[in-house]
Amino acid sequence: MRLRRGPDRAAYASRDVLAVLDAGIIAHVGVVTPEGPVVIPMAYGRDDEHLYLHGAVGNAALRAAVDHDICVTITIVDGLIFARTPFHNSMRYRSVVVRGVARRIRDEAEHIRALRLVTDHVAPNWDTSRPPSVGDVRATMAVAIPLTESSAKLRPGGPADEPDDLVGPYWGGTVPLTTVYGPLEPSPDLAAGIAAPVAIAALTGAPVHPAHPAG
């Protein structure tokens, strides 16, 4: 069932994989425990070679991930596809599946870099926040999963009905989903006179999942 990439493929992720990772905001991380699989939503970051996850050092899912095969899936739902018959209903979506062994990052510089990549994934805010303390960094663990076994699935368009159904009386089409960032909600305990960083303020009104570059 694992999708192995042939020797003719590039060493790392395809452009589709990187584009979907950039457009997504949440990962679903699957790990195996003695009681069966667990799937947990997590923030993530990436560079061209790895996907990064982070969490508290006591995070049970991350601890179960280290040195084991895991699966990280990112899905963006772009619409509901209603076919002439429920059998052909579908969704307009983009997804990426990354499988690989999670490696706990021990090197301090690499650790900080991974934390920054996760922090800055949606909007750069590391440099406009209070820098992490030594204690913050020690309390956090980060893992890297290589993008060598990653695949993207793009399902654009609308219904794919059977020819016989096109002459029937049934409607077919797509209802797109639009996700945008709303107005900032400053924390009730925010001191007067502190403005939001430009990168965060710029989110308002922006699409959460920018369209795929290929259209």
Place this chain on the structure above:
Amino acid sequence: MRLRRGPDRAAYASRDVLAVLDAGIIAHVGVVTPEGPVVIPMAYGRDDEHLYLHGAVGNAALRAAVDHDICVTITIVDGLIFARTPFHNSMRYRSVVVRGVARRIRDEAEHIRALRLVTDHVAPNWDTSRPPSVGDVRATMAVAIPLTESSAKLRPGGPADEPDDLVGPYWGGTVPLTTVYGPLEPSPDLAAGIAAPVAIAALTGAPVHPAHPAG
């Protein structure tokens, strides 16, 4: 790591679990394969006792699920939470985790009912579509997972910063996400004069993830 419910709890899912299942549209299904875990996005449906998934009878993930422990996670991201320090960044979200053994539904009436529950999860359209043929039904498999081991996690609100950070110069707050259904996109091969069913037309402008009843 499995969350077992005590004997004092109701037999099935909590009201929070049901509310999040109703507000969500996509599940991430984790199954174990010989090569490690796989997490696949799928549509889903529910009644008060079970979560239902469906797919082609050849669907590798569903086949790996039958008679095994699986995990189904539904997540709704309601906002990005920017704390004064990245260490406390978070998301405003609602999620449900369901763990249990997937049972393949063999009884025909139960099978049809499960397919209808998945089809009608977001908007009822089973009754306004071409009824499934015998072949359609035979080509589809459905599985049920009991909701007895389900848990909801609600993370509303904004940043939870440390007191020392509140006097610093850093912004803290939330950027909400709003997801709405856009205008219908009729299929290019739609015959003239066929209007969308009322339940589908009514989606346009509606929130994709209705707010949690508890606020």
